[in-house]
Amino acid sequence: MCRSIKTLREPFTPAVTEADMRAAALQYVRKISGFRAPAPHNQAAFDAAVAAVTAATHQLLDSLVVRGRTADPAA
Structure with a gap:
């Protein structure tokens, strides 16, 4: 489902x-509603x-920890 949605997290x-x-x-x-x-x-x-x-996506991306990277509180 929604195969054309690209990955939005680092490092992608x-x-x-x-x-x-x-x-x-x-x-x-659009996919879920059919409209x-x-x-x-x-x-x-x-x-x-x-x-x-959109808000849930923002929250998810802000919460993910990517291996080998430290969180930058200034970002």
Whole structure:
């Protein structure tokens, strides 16, 4: 499922942007919902899901520890 979503963690992707995370979230929500573009009455739920998945992705990537790397609190 969602084979075209690229890996967003180091070392596969050294610099991940908010746009990268949102694009992956959008693709995931489209796949799960079955809608490429939801009807107006579903738009709010669709947008909320994209925002939630984007936030979860951000939290996950911030929490992962990549072997051989130390966390940089300044980053």
